[in-house]
Amino acid sequence: MRIAVVQTASSSDKAANRELVTRLVASAAQDRPDLVVLPEAMMADFNLDGVADIAEPLDGEFVSTLRKSAVEHGVAIVAGMFERSCDQDRPYNTLLAVGADGSLLGAYRKIHLYDAFGYKESDQLTAGDVAPVVVKVAGRTLGLMTCYDLRFPELSRALVDKGADVLVVPAAWVRGPLKEHHWTTLLTARAIENTCYVAAAAQNGKKYSGLSQVIDPQGIAIAAVGESDGYAVAELSGDRLSGVRQTNPSLANRRFSVTPRS
Template identity: 85%
Template sequence: MADFASEGESVGALAEALDGEFVSTLRKCALEHGTAIVAGMFERSCDERRPYNTLLAVGADGELLGAYRKIHLYDAFGYKESEQLTPGDVAPVVVKIGDTKFGLMTCYDLRFPELSRALVDAGADVLVVPAAWVRGPLKEHHWTTLLTARAIENTVYVASAAQNGRKYSGLSQVIDPQGVAVAAVGEADGFAVAEISGERLAEVRKRNPSLANRRFTVTPR
């Protein structure tokens, strides 16, 4: 939809409701091309200067399948995202596309394994992670390491779409439940195509039943 504002400024003027022009355009695109779309937007909140960072899932029929308001705001590495955005409620959002369930999370959420586990507990087969992962010392290493860890520890696919350019790291990729990057894009513009296999998911979980063997459960609060 749009990039973030400069420090001290607001993205509030860019925000729209879920029945606004941006979502309507996404729905038309999905219907026209016969494909599901996951995309981010700034959604109006009760604070006109601090909207939600919302992730939308639209089905191939143009219907809005779900909306996830980013929970964890990026108040780290010298940045203060909470000055521009309002956090969403602590609740996992999972949508079904065909026979596959997709758990929605955004950028900085990747650093919090409890959200990934809550999404898997809610039935997610794939974690979808759009991100504007800011460049910096070791940041690219953190990105790839955390994506791989979320896939391995939850025995799920992780599909990440990351902005690139001078400010952001790029490195979009799809990782399978064993932590193997089955498709990837480097720092340049591009796209990656990967097949999500239910058989692969079942086979990995049979060989590595870490979800079945765990002793703790996650209860969102």
């Protein structure tokens, strides 16, 4: 499986962001990935005044753009958006997975809202149900996580218990003291402790850290972008995955009983 992680910064202009998505997917598709991962909040950036007015349904313009690009280039896409919820003032922070045929593979509504580091995401957004979401792409099982979810290892473990061998982590990881260190450390930890791949696509620019990357099951970054706009492509190997899990059978050696949530 080939994965492209794309790094860019969205704006408050939804039309401009849709055009940006179209260009970015077209560019990354030149390297023939099976999956293109775009950052969190790709539909529109966070706004201090709230995001309720810009939220869309899953059949709205943003999702239509993803589906069109997926079909045009024959790639699956994961990207972040704000989805309308039953609370008109507090939508969901949603990851949408679209298949290469344009089908909707799954939607993950962010469970852990970013009420930390002086920010309160729950003022603007509704948390999703505590239900891990996995989807299938090119023979691999992807577990969907968003940004702040990375700080909660129980979610990544629940996704792996549902069969995920790749954790897909779109993010808008806010810059700040030690924040970049936290980002790279936690991505590496989630890969090592679960002996799985981690594919992280982050926003960059003045507000966000960038540092998009793909990490293998031994915690090695096998592709990375840095701070600038761009994308990186990595080849994920089933032999590498099974080999690491044979050498380091930490999942099999667990003593705690875990029942995945459905």
